[in-house]
Amino acid sequence: TPHRTLTHPEALEALRNFLKERSSYDVFPVSFRLIVLDTQLKVKKALDVMLLYGVVSAPLWNTSTAKFAGMFTVQDVIHLIQYYYHTSSWEGATADVEQFRLHSIRDIEKALVVPPPPLLSVHPLRPLYDACRYLIRTHARRLPLIDRDTQTGGEVVISVLTQYRVLKFIAVNCRDITQYLTASVQEMGIGSYVSPESNPDPINNPNKYYPLATATMQTTVFDVVHMFSEQGISAVPIVDSDGKVLNLYETVDVITLVRNGAYQSLDLTISQALKQRAVDFPGVVTCSPKDSLSAIFSLIKIRRVHRLVVVQGRDDPNPGRLVGIISLSDIMRALIGHDIPLGGAGVGAEVVDKAL
Numbered sequence: 001t002p003h004r005t006l007t008h009p010e011a012l013e014a015l016r017n018f019l020k021e022r023s024s025y026d027v028f029p030v031s032f033r034l035i036v037l038d039t040q041l042k043v044k045k046a047l048d049v050m051l052l053y054g055v056v057s058a059p060l061w062n063t064s065t066a067k068f069a070g071m072f073t074v075q076d077v078i079h080l081i082q083y084y085y086h087t088s089s090w091e092g093a094t095a096d097v098e099q100f101r102l103h104s105i106r107d108i109e110k111a112l113v114v115p116p117p118p119l120l121s122v123h124p125l126r127p128l129y130d131a132c133r134y135l136i137r138t139h140a141r142r143l144p145l146i147d148r149d150t151q152t153g154g155e156v157v158i159s160v161l162t163q164y165r166v167l168k169f170i171a172v173n174c175r176d177i178t179q180y181l182t183a184s185v186q187e188m189g190i191g192s193y194v195s196p197e198s199n200p201d202p203i204n205n206p207n208k209y210y211p212l213a214t215a216t217m218q219t220t221v222f223d224v225v226h227m228f229s230e231q232g233i234s235a236v237p238i239v240d241s242d243g244k245v246l247n248l249y250e251t252v253d254v255i256t257l258v259r260n261g262a263y264q265s266l267d268l269t270i271s272q273a274l275k276q277r278a279v280d281f282p283g284v285v286t287c288s289p290k291d292s293l294s295a296i297f298s299l300i301k302i303r304r305v306h307r308l309v310v311v312q313g314r315d316d317p318n319p320g321r322l323v324g325i326i327s328l329s330d331i332m333r334a335l336i337g338h339d340i341p342l343g344g345a346g347v348g349a350e351v352v353d354k355a356l
Protein backbone atom coordinates (compact mmCIF):
# COMPACT_ATOMS: atom_id res chain seq x y z
CA THR A 1 0.00 0.00 0.00
CA PRO A 2 1.24 3.52 -0.72
CA HIS A 3 2.63 5.28 2.31
CA ARG A 4 0.31 7.85 3.81
CA THR A 5 0.28 9.79 7.03
CA LEU A 6 -2.39 9.28 9.68
CA THR A 7 -4.18 11.97 11.65
CA HIS A 8 -4.20 11.61 15.43
CA PRO A 9 -7.77 10.15 15.52
CA GLU A 10 -6.93 7.79 12.63
CA ALA A 11 -3.85 6.55 14.48
CA LEU A 12 -5.92 5.89 17.61
CA GLU A 13 -8.49 4.03 15.53
CA ALA A 14 -5.73 1.94 13.92
CA LEU A 15 -4.40 1.02 17.38
CA ARG A 16 -7.87 -0.02 18.54
CA ASN A 17 -8.24 -2.20 15.45
CA PHE A 18 -4.86 -3.77 16.20
CA LEU A 19 -6.04 -4.57 19.76
CA LYS A 20 -9.30 -6.04 18.39
CA GLU A 21 -7.35 -8.44 16.18
CA ARG A 22 -5.11 -9.76 18.97
CA SER A 23 -5.84 -11.72 22.14
CA SER A 24 -4.22 -11.58 25.56
CA TYR A 25 -2.25 -14.72 24.65
CA ASP A 26 -0.37 -12.71 21.99
CA VAL A 27 1.07 -10.42 24.66
CA PHE A 28 2.86 -13.22 26.49
CA PRO A 29 5.99 -15.10 25.52
CA VAL A 30 5.57 -18.78 24.61
CA SER A 31 6.81 -19.78 28.03
CA PHE A 32 6.45 -17.82 31.23
CA ARG A 33 6.30 -18.27 34.98
CA LEU A 34 3.26 -17.51 37.10
CA ILE A 35 3.31 -17.18 40.89
CA VAL A 36 -0.08 -18.01 42.42
CA LEU A 37 -0.61 -17.66 46.19
CA ASP A 38 -2.83 -19.93 48.29
CA THR A 39 -5.28 -17.92 50.43
CA GLN A 40 -4.18 -20.01 53.45
CA LEU A 41 -0.68 -18.50 53.27
CA LYS A 42 0.44 -16.00 55.86
CA VAL A 43 1.22 -12.49 54.63
CA LYS A 44 4.87 -12.81 55.67
CA LYS A 45 5.31 -15.97 53.55
CA ALA A 46 3.50 -14.34 50.64
CA LEU A 47 5.77 -11.29 50.76
CA ASP A 48 8.86 -13.51 50.96
CA VAL A 49 7.74 -15.47 47.87
CA MET A 50 6.95 -12.28 45.96
CA LEU A 51 10.32 -10.76 46.79
CA LEU A 52 12.10 -13.99 45.85
CA TYR A 53 10.51 -13.96 42.40
CA GLY A 54 10.59 -10.21 41.96
CA VAL A 55 6.83 -9.75 41.53
CA VAL A 56 4.70 -7.07 43.21
CA SER A 57 1.33 -8.81 42.88
CA ALA A 58 -0.07 -12.31 42.45
CA PRO A 59 -3.42 -14.03 41.89
CA LEU A 60 -4.91 -15.74 44.93
CA TRP A 61 -6.18 -19.30 44.80
CA ASN A 62 -8.72 -20.80 47.20
CA THR A 63 -7.89 -24.50 47.45
CA SER A 64 -11.10 -25.50 49.21
CA THR A 65 -13.34 -24.10 46.45
CA ALA A 66 -10.71 -24.60 43.68
CA LYS A 67 -11.38 -21.06 42.50
CA PHE A 68 -9.55 -17.84 41.74
CA ALA A 69 -9.94 -15.56 44.78
CA GLY A 70 -8.86 -12.12 43.57
CA MET A 71 -5.48 -10.43 43.37
CA PHE A 72 -2.98 -9.71 46.14
CA THR A 73 -1.36 -6.36 45.33
CA VAL A 74 0.84 -3.67 46.85
CA GLN A 75 -2.34 -1.77 47.62
CA ASP A 76 -3.43 -4.60 49.96
CA VAL A 77 -0.16 -4.33 51.87
CA ILE A 78 -0.68 -0.57 52.19
CA HIS A 79 -4.13 -1.20 53.66
CA LEU A 80 -2.79 -3.75 56.13
CA ILE A 81 -0.11 -1.40 57.37
CA GLN A 82 -2.56 1.43 57.75
CA TYR A 83 -4.99 -0.75 59.65
CA TYR A 84 -2.46 -2.02 62.16
CA TYR A 85 -0.77 1.33 62.61
CA HIS A 86 -3.91 2.56 64.34
CA THR A 87 -4.98 -0.54 66.23
CA SER A 88 -1.88 -1.99 67.78
CA SER A 89 1.53 -1.34 69.28
CA TRP A 90 4.58 -1.52 67.04
CA GLU A 91 5.52 -5.00 68.18
CA GLY A 92 1.91 -6.11 67.96
CA ALA A 93 1.50 -4.64 64.49
CA THR A 94 4.58 -6.41 63.17
CA ALA A 95 3.51 -9.71 64.66
CA ASP A 96 -0.09 -9.35 63.49
CA VAL A 97 0.75 -8.41 59.92
CA GLU A 98 3.11 -11.34 59.65
CA GLN A 99 0.66 -13.86 61.11
CA PHE A 100 -2.19 -12.62 58.98
CA ARG A 101 -3.55 -15.07 56.42
CA LEU A 102 -4.31 -13.80 52.93
CA HIS A 103 -7.99 -14.79 52.99
CA SER A 104 -8.61 -12.31 55.84
CA ILE A 105 -7.47 -9.29 53.86
CA ARG A 106 -10.95 -8.62 52.57
CA ASP A 107 -12.05 -8.10 56.23
CA ILE A 108 -9.44 -5.38 56.64
CA GLU A 109 -10.74 -3.61 53.56
CA LYS A 110 -14.22 -3.67 55.04
CA ALA A 111 -12.91 -2.25 58.33
CA LEU A 112 -11.08 0.52 56.49
CA VAL A 113 -14.08 1.16 54.22
CA VAL A 114 -11.97 0.99 51.07
CA PRO A 115 -13.36 -0.74 47.96
CA PRO A 116 -12.33 -4.40 47.64
CA PRO A 117 -10.34 -5.15 44.50
CA PRO A 118 -12.82 -6.55 41.98
CA LEU A 119 -12.84 -10.22 41.06
CA LEU A 120 -12.84 -9.14 37.44
CA SER A 121 -11.07 -11.53 35.07
CA VAL A 122 -11.12 -12.31 31.37
CA HIS A 123 -10.65 -15.34 29.12
CA PRO A 124 -7.21 -15.19 27.47
CA LEU A 125 -8.70 -15.73 23.99
CA ARG A 126 -11.00 -12.72 24.19
CA PRO A 127 -9.85 -9.78 22.04
CA LEU A 128 -7.11 -7.73 23.68
CA TYR A 129 -9.29 -4.66 23.16
CA ASP A 130 -11.96 -6.12 25.49
CA ALA A 131 -9.29 -7.01 28.05
CA CYS A 132 -8.10 -3.36 27.92
CA ARG A 133 -11.64 -2.13 28.54
CA TYR A 134 -11.73 -4.27 31.68
CA LEU A 135 -8.24 -3.15 32.67
CA ILE A 136 -9.22 0.52 32.80
CA ARG A 137 -12.19 -0.40 35.00
CA THR A 138 -10.37 -2.36 37.66
CA HIS A 139 -8.79 -0.79 40.72
CA ALA A 140 -6.29 -3.64 40.82
CA ARG A 141 -4.59 -2.23 37.66
CA ARG A 142 -4.09 -5.81 36.55
CA LEU A 143 -6.39 -8.35 35.01
CA PRO A 144 -6.17 -12.09 35.67
CA LEU A 145 -6.64 -14.30 32.61
CA ILE A 146 -8.74 -17.30 33.51
CA ASP A 147 -9.50 -20.33 31.38
CA ARG A 148 -11.37 -23.56 32.10
CA ASP A 149 -9.85 -27.00 32.24
CA THR A 150 -11.46 -28.95 29.38
CA GLN A 151 -11.63 -32.16 31.44
CA THR A 152 -12.65 -31.02 34.90
CA GLY A 153 -14.34 -27.74 33.93
CA GLY A 154 -12.42 -26.12 36.80
CA GLU A 155 -10.84 -22.67 36.69
CA VAL A 156 -7.23 -22.27 35.58
CA VAL A 157 -5.31 -19.03 36.14
CA ILE A 158 -3.25 -18.56 32.97
CA SER A 159 -1.50 -15.27 33.66
CA VAL A 160 -2.06 -11.67 34.65
CA LEU A 161 -2.35 -8.86 32.13
CA THR A 162 -0.93 -5.53 33.28
CA GLN A 163 -1.18 -2.08 31.75
CA TYR A 164 2.57 -2.08 31.22
CA ARG A 165 2.49 -5.36 29.25
CA VAL A 166 -0.20 -4.08 26.89
CA LEU A 167 1.46 -0.71 26.32
CA LYS A 168 4.86 -2.31 25.80
CA PHE A 169 3.28 -4.74 23.28
CA ILE A 170 1.91 -1.75 21.35
CA ALA A 171 5.22 0.13 21.63
CA VAL A 172 7.14 -2.84 20.20
CA ASN A 173 4.69 -3.80 17.43
CA CYS A 174 2.99 -0.59 16.31
CA ARG A 175 5.74 1.94 15.70
CA ASP A 176 4.21 2.51 12.21
CA ILE A 177 1.04 3.75 13.94
CA THR A 178 2.31 5.35 17.17
CA GLN A 179 4.64 7.62 15.19
CA TYR A 180 1.56 9.62 14.17
CA LEU A 181 0.49 10.34 17.75
CA THR A 182 2.25 13.69 17.59
CA ALA A 183 -0.03 15.98 19.63
CA SER A 184 1.41 16.94 23.02
CA VAL A 185 0.27 15.05 26.11
CA GLN A 186 -0.95 18.23 27.79
CA GLU A 187 -2.90 19.29 24.70
CA MET A 188 -4.50 15.82 24.69
CA GLY A 189 -5.29 16.12 28.39
CA ILE A 190 -3.46 12.85 29.12
CA GLY A 191 -2.59 12.74 32.82
CA SER A 192 -3.39 14.93 35.83
CA TYR A 193 -2.13 18.51 35.79
CA VAL A 194 -1.44 21.19 38.41
CA SER A 195 -4.32 23.65 38.33
CA PRO A 196 -4.63 25.54 41.68
CA GLU A 197 -7.30 27.85 40.24
CA SER A 198 -9.73 24.91 40.01
CA ASN A 199 -9.38 24.06 43.74
CA PRO A 200 -12.97 24.18 45.07
CA ASP A 201 -11.89 24.96 48.66
CA PRO A 202 -8.60 26.93 48.60
CA ILE A 203 -9.14 28.49 52.06
CA ASN A 204 -9.60 25.28 54.11
CA ASN A 205 -7.59 22.97 51.89
CA PRO A 206 -4.87 25.05 50.29
CA ASN A 207 -2.77 23.08 47.82
CA LYS A 208 -0.68 24.97 45.33
CA TYR A 209 -0.37 21.81 43.25
CA TYR A 210 -4.10 21.03 43.24
CA PRO A 211 -5.35 18.44 42.22
CA LEU A 212 -2.02 16.64 42.67
CA ALA A 213 -1.02 15.05 45.96
CA THR A 214 2.62 15.97 46.67
CA ALA A 215 5.02 15.72 49.60
CA THR A 216 8.34 17.23 50.67
CA MET A 217 11.49 15.55 51.98
CA GLN A 218 10.22 16.30 55.51
CA THR A 219 6.80 14.65 55.12
CA THR A 220 6.50 11.35 57.02
CA VAL A 221 6.05 8.03 55.23
CA PHE A 222 2.84 7.60 57.24
CA ASP A 223 1.31 10.74 55.72
CA VAL A 224 2.23 9.59 52.23
CA VAL A 225 0.80 6.11 52.86
CA HIS A 226 -2.40 7.85 53.87
CA MET A 227 -2.45 9.75 50.53
CA PHE A 228 -1.97 6.46 48.64
CA SER A 229 -4.84 4.84 50.47
CA GLU A 230 -7.26 7.75 50.58
CA GLN A 231 -6.79 8.96 46.99
CA GLY A 232 -6.24 5.57 45.38
CA ILE A 233 -2.95 6.63 43.80
CA SER A 234 0.35 4.79 43.61
CA ALA A 235 2.92 7.59 43.56
CA VAL A 236 3.48 11.04 45.06
CA PRO A 237 5.98 13.57 43.64
CA ILE A 238 8.46 14.94 46.21
CA VAL A 239 8.95 18.66 45.63
CA ASP A 240 11.10 21.46 47.13
CA SER A 241 9.74 24.88 48.18
CA ASP A 242 9.94 26.11 44.56
CA GLY A 243 7.93 23.16 43.25
CA LYS A 244 10.98 21.56 41.68
CA VAL A 245 10.61 17.77 41.52
CA LEU A 246 13.28 16.09 43.68
CA ASN A 247 11.97 12.53 43.60
CA LEU A 248 8.90 10.31 43.51
CA TYR A 249 7.71 8.09 46.36
CA GLU A 250 5.82 5.00 45.17
CA THR A 251 3.68 2.32 46.79
CA VAL A 252 6.37 -0.24 45.95
CA ASP A 253 8.83 1.72 48.10
CA VAL A 254 6.68 0.91 51.13
CA ILE A 255 7.19 -2.79 50.41
CA THR A 256 10.94 -2.30 50.84
CA LEU A 257 10.32 -0.85 54.28
CA VAL A 258 8.09 -3.78 55.22
CA ARG A 259 10.66 -6.26 53.95
CA ASN A 260 13.18 -4.70 56.30
CA GLY A 261 10.67 -5.59 59.01
CA ALA A 262 10.51 -2.07 60.33
CA TYR A 263 6.94 -0.93 60.75
CA GLN A 264 8.35 1.95 62.81
CA SER A 265 9.57 3.12 59.42
CA LEU A 266 6.25 4.85 58.90
CA ASP A 267 7.61 7.52 61.26
CA LEU A 268 10.59 8.10 58.97
CA THR A 269 10.67 11.18 56.80
CA ILE A 270 10.65 10.67 53.04
CA SER A 271 14.25 11.85 52.98
CA GLN A 272 15.25 9.03 55.40
CA ALA A 273 13.08 6.44 53.65
CA LEU A 274 14.57 7.20 50.23
CA LYS A 275 17.99 6.22 51.59
CA GLN A 276 16.68 2.65 51.97
CA ARG A 277 15.93 2.32 48.29
CA ALA A 278 17.77 -0.49 46.53
CA VAL A 279 20.95 0.59 44.76
CA ASP A 280 19.44 -0.61 41.48
CA PHE A 281 16.45 1.75 41.73
CA PRO A 282 15.79 2.58 38.08
CA GLY A 283 15.15 6.29 38.68
CA VAL A 284 12.25 8.66 38.10
CA VAL A 285 11.10 9.06 34.51
CA THR A 286 10.12 12.60 33.56
CA CYS A 287 8.74 14.19 30.42
CA SER A 288 7.78 17.69 29.31
CA PRO A 289 4.17 18.82 28.77
CA LYS A 290 5.15 19.32 25.11
CA ASP A 291 6.17 15.69 24.58
CA SER A 292 3.98 13.60 22.32
CA LEU A 293 2.37 10.24 22.97
CA SER A 294 4.63 8.95 20.21
CA ALA A 295 7.71 9.95 22.25
CA ILE A 296 6.24 8.27 25.33
CA PHE A 297 5.71 5.02 23.41
CA SER A 298 9.35 5.16 22.31
CA LEU A 299 10.30 5.41 25.98
CA ILE A 300 8.01 2.53 27.02
CA LYS A 301 9.65 0.40 24.33
CA ILE A 302 13.08 0.70 25.92
CA ARG A 303 12.34 1.30 29.62
CA ARG A 304 10.14 -0.22 32.27
CA VAL A 305 8.11 2.95 32.80
CA HIS A 306 5.23 2.84 35.30
CA ARG A 307 4.45 6.55 35.38
CA LEU A 308 5.95 9.79 34.17
CA VAL A 309 6.31 12.99 36.15
CA VAL A 310 5.61 15.95 33.87
CA VAL A 311 8.03 18.82 34.54
CA GLN A 312 8.81 22.15 32.86
CA GLY A 313 11.38 21.74 30.12
CA ARG A 314 14.81 23.38 29.87
CA ASP A 315 13.44 26.26 27.79
CA ASP A 316 11.07 27.28 30.61
CA PRO A 317 11.97 29.91 33.26
CA ASN A 318 11.44 27.19 35.91
CA PRO A 319 12.96 24.02 34.50
CA GLY A 320 12.13 20.91 36.56
CA ARG A 321 9.04 22.46 38.13
CA LEU A 322 6.11 20.07 38.68
CA VAL A 323 3.45 20.28 35.97
CA GLY A 324 1.62 16.96 36.23
CA ILE A 325 1.75 13.20 36.40
CA ILE A 326 0.91 10.63 33.73
CA SER A 327 0.08 7.11 34.86
CA LEU A 328 -0.19 4.10 32.58
CA SER A 329 -3.94 4.07 33.23
CA ASP A 330 -4.14 7.63 31.83
CA ILE A 331 -2.43 6.41 28.64
CA MET A 332 -4.69 3.35 28.44
CA ARG A 333 -7.79 5.50 28.78
CA ALA A 334 -6.52 7.81 26.04
CA LEU A 335 -6.14 4.81 23.71
CA ILE A 336 -9.41 3.06 24.49
CA GLY A 337 -11.43 6.27 24.68
CA HIS A 338 -14.92 6.69 26.08
CA ASP A 339 -16.32 3.48 27.38
CA ILE A 340 -19.75 2.21 28.31
CA PRO A 341 -19.81 1.86 32.10
CA LEU A 342 -20.30 -1.56 33.66
CA GLY A 343 -23.36 -1.86 35.86
CA GLY A 344 -23.03 -1.98 39.68
CA ALA A 345 -20.09 -0.95 41.88
CA GLY A 346 -19.84 2.53 40.34
CA VAL A 347 -16.40 1.65 39.02
CA GLY A 348 -17.46 2.15 35.42
CA ALA A 349 -18.97 5.53 36.15
CA GLU A 350 -15.72 6.71 37.70
CA VAL A 351 -13.79 5.64 34.64
CA VAL A 352 -16.13 7.53 32.33
CA ASP A 353 -15.60 10.71 34.39
CA LYS A 354 -11.88 10.50 33.90
CA ALA A 355 -11.96 9.32 30.28
CA LEU A 356 -10.96 11.68 27.49
Ligand code: ADP
Residues within 6 Å of the ligand: 141, 163, 191, 192, 211, 212, 213, 214, 232, 233, 234, 235, 236, 237, 307, 325, 326, 327, 328, 329, 330, 354
Ligand atom coordinates in the same frame (compact mmCIF):
# COMPACT_ATOMS: atom_id res chain seq x y z
P1 ADP B 1 -2.20 3.62 37.78
O1 ADP B 1 -3.70 3.70 37.86
O2 ADP B 1 -1.68 3.56 36.38
O3 ADP B 1 -1.59 2.59 38.65
P2 ADP B 1 -1.96 5.82 39.64
O4 ADP B 1 -2.61 5.04 40.70
O5 ADP B 1 -0.67 6.47 40.00
O6 ADP B 1 -1.65 4.99 38.35
O7 ADP B 1 -2.94 6.93 39.10
C1 ADP B 1 -4.35 6.87 39.11
C2 ADP B 1 -4.92 8.22 38.65
O8 ADP B 1 -4.58 9.24 39.58
C3 ADP B 1 -4.40 8.70 37.30
O9 ADP B 1 -5.45 9.31 36.57
C4 ADP B 1 -3.32 9.71 37.65
O10 ADP B 1 -3.20 10.74 36.69
C5 ADP B 1 -3.79 10.24 38.98
N1 ADP B 1 -2.65 10.49 39.88
C6 ADP B 1 -1.50 9.78 39.98
N2 ADP B 1 -0.69 10.28 40.93
C7 ADP B 1 -1.33 11.34 41.47
C8 ADP B 1 -1.02 12.28 42.50
N3 ADP B 1 0.14 12.23 43.17
N4 ADP B 1 -1.94 13.22 42.78
C9 ADP B 1 -3.13 13.27 42.12
N5 ADP B 1 -3.48 12.43 41.14
C10 ADP B 1 -2.60 11.46 40.80
